[in-house]
């Protein structure tokens with residue numbers, strides 16, 4: 001998974017799968033607290049706190065302190081998905097790279113839960129209506 005899938009709502013996050021009728025329950029399977037939306041994944045899921053702190057610490061090395069102090073949740077999600085348009089190309093590359101390593105680390109963390117993978121596949125192939133989307137999502141897991 002990468003930022004593009006999150007931006008398009010085509011990731012394996014449960015809220016996205018739910019939107020495409022691929023699963024019946026959008027609740028985050030890692031914390032069970034609320035639907036696994038993009039903002040839950042980036043900002044809230046307690047399972048990823050360590051990686052989130054690493055991302056935010058990295059951001060503090062790239063942007064000015066007063067600017068960071070003014071970041072609200074929406075802006076952090078925007079930074080994660082799109083970088084910071086007013087900043088330099090280099091800064092943006094670093095922001096996107098931090099977001100990528102968050103995603104990679106979280107995937108490593110979750111690799112212990114691959115037992116749910118066959119169930120996930122069977123759900124996908126039950127969906128005829130969204131066959132194309134399902135197939136693309138399936139490919140993203142390989």
Ligand SMILES: [Zn+2]
Nearest residue numbers: 028030031045
């Ligand atoms: Zn969660």
